[in-house]
Amino acid sequence: MDKVEIPRKAIYRLSIYSRCLRRLSEKGIETVSSSALASAAGVKPAQLRKDLGYFGQFGTRGLGYPVEVLLTAFREVLGRAALQPVILVGAGNLGRALLRYEGFLKEGFEVLAAFDKSPESIDTTRVPVPLHSDDELANFIKKHRVRMAILCVPAEFGQEVTNTLVEAGVQGILNFSPTILQTPDHVVVTRVDLAMELENLSFFIDQ
Amino acid sequence: MDKVEIPRKAIYRLSIYSRCLRRLSEKGIETVSSSALASAAGVKPAQLRKDLGYFGQFGTRGLGYPVEVLLTAFREVLGRAALQPVILVGAGNLGRALLRYEGFLKEGFEVLAAFDKSPESIDTTRVPVPLHSDDELANFIKKHRVRMAILCVPAEFGQEVTNTLVEAGVQGILNFSPTILQTPDHVVVTRVDLAMELENLSFFIDQ
DNA sequence: TGGTGTGAAGTGGTTCACAGCA
DNA sequence: TGCTGTGAACCACTTCACACCA
Numbered sequence: 001m002d003k004v005e006i007p008r009k010a011i012y013r014l015s016i017y018s019r020c021l022r023r024l025s026e027k028g029i030e031t032v033s034s035s036a037l038a039s040a041a042g043v044k045p046a047q048l049r050k051d052l053g054y055f056g057q058f059g060t061r062g063l064g065y066p067v068e069v070l071l072t073a074f075r076e077v078l079g080r081a082a083l084q085p086v087i088l089v090g091a092g093n094l095g096r097a098l099l100r101y102e103g104f105l106k107e108g109f110e111v112l113a114a115f116d117k118s119p120e121s122i123d124t125t126r127v128p129v130p131l132h133s134d135d136e137l138a139n140f141i142k143k144h145r146v147r148m149a150i151l152c153v154p155a156e157f158g159q160e161v162t163n164t165l166v167e168a169g170v171q172g173i174l175n176f177s178p179t180i181l182q183t184p185d186h187v188v189v190t191r192v193d194l195a196m197e198l199e200n201l202s203f204f205i206d207q
Numbered sequence: 208m209d210k211v212e213i214p215r216k217a218i219y220r221l222s223i224y225s226r227c228l229r230r231l232s233e234k235g236i237e238t239v240s241s242s243a244l245a246s247a248a249g250v251k252p253a254q255l256r257k258d259l260g261y262f263g264q265f266g267t268r269g270l271g272y273p274v275e276v277l278l279t280a281f282r283e284v285l286g287r288a289a290l291q292p293v294i295l296v297g298a299g300n301l302g303r304a305l306l307r308y309e310g311f312l313k314e315g316f317e318v319l320a321a322f323d324k325s326p327e328s329i330d331t332t333r334v335p336v337p338l339h340s341d342d343e344l345a346n347f348i349k350k351h352r353v354r355m356a357i358l359c360v361p362a363e364f365g366q367e368v369t370n371t372l373v374e375a376g377v378q379g380i381l382n383f384s385p386t387i388l389q390t391p392d393h394v395v396v397t398r399v400d401l402a403m404e405l406e407n408l409s410f411f412i413d414q
Numbered sequence: 415t416g417g418t419g420t421g422a423a424g425t426g427g428t429t430c431a432c433a434g435c436a
Numbered sequence: 437t438g439c440t441g442t443g444a445a446c447c448a449c450t451t452c453a454c455a456c457c458a
Binding site for chain 2: 011012015016019020040041042077078084086093094096097098100101102103104106107109147148150171172173174178180182186188190192193194195196197198199200201202203204205206
């Protein structure tokens with residue numbers, strides 16, 4: 001019955017809704033209409049309703065959605081997130097920054113460890129996780145059953161490190177290296193290319 | 208004649224192609240086929256050809272595309288990027304990291320200055336740009352005709368700061384604050400939400 | 415022959431519009 | 437009455453398939 005494939009983008013938006021709901025919940029708001037939540041999330045009301053429809057029926061006609069019920073349902077869907085151990089590879093400027101970034105923690109993620117080609121030459125002040133050598137990567141992943149990795153190595157090492165990660169069992173990679181990774185189908189890669197985002201933005205600027 | 212609207216995604220991919228081409232160029236490769244370039248960029252050959260088609264005819268049938276010609280053409284389209292002055296607002300962990308990140312420079316961007324609510328309390332070691340108070344934001348933007356900004360303030364200040372930016376003339380915002388910004392239509396916002404990317408990835412992990 | 419350029423067909427996702435229920 | 441739930445219409449982008457040309 002349930003075999004309507006859920007669009008990736010809908011799943012992606014779930015995280016946005018989730019965050020908006022948390023804010024509503026903090027304010028003590030108990031019910032929210034599709035139009036209110038949609039505008040907070042920056043989408044159209046119909047889109048929101050359709051997205052929710054993929055996961056069940058949560059609303060009351062004429063009233064709206066109960067905030068807590070939605071939150072619980074979303075946690076069910078995205079909930080495994082918090083449980084996933086994550087590692088970070090490449091402790092350069094960007095890598096170290098991400099390690100220090102409280103944003104991950106705030107959303108319930110814990111970075112277990114970081115890896116670098118030459119860990120001894122790295123300034124680890126205020127880096128709150130152990131830093132190992134790349135050599136230990138495969139063993140660590142297998143031992144701790146790591147399935148997700150944040151990749152911040154220079155572009156030229158991206159593919160090589162990725163092969164190691166995938167080989168050892170990683171299934172999801174958040175790739176900050178400015179390169180396109182070749183991976184098997186069962187591995188999901190999300191690319192975040194900061195310079196490219198800027199370059200792209202500039203296209204839309206007048207004059 | 209030329210009034211076929213170019214899809215946003217096509218423009219976005221231009222940056223990817225551009226980077227792949229630069230790498231080919233460095234290797235001294237002079238011509239490339241659509242299938243070779245496409246696979247390097249992680250897209251289908253037909254997609255690449257269609258994308259190029261939006262901007263002109265660059266290829267030779269039976270041969271492929273001249274690398275340098277494509278590069279020049281792309282620079283024409285995306286070229287203004289390098290000339291755009293950029294500022295960064297919010298010098299927390301993430302903000303400072305981005306300031307130190309060489310990736311922007313490498314792609315030709317120069318961050319003019321950074322701003323923070325309380326600049327005096329911030330560790331500016333190895334931050335290579337002047338750090339000002341938020342109070343000076345509007346004046347600075349107007350004076351230097353800044354059109355692009357990188358936003359790294361905490362979520363709760365995102366909208367407030369954005370209003371200031373837009374009011375002062377900013378037209379493109381790269382938003383790292385985990386919040387949805389309301390902006391007029393002429394302002395383009397690209398959101399990069401690191402925790403959300405992780406959360407989303409975890410959805411696709413087995414077991 | 416080999417690879418581009420492109421109309422036409424296909425696909426996935428968004429938006430509409432309205433039936434249905436508190 | 438007000439707002440959800442959802443099939444149907446729509447739209448944007450992707451992929452196909454083949455004419456065309458060095």
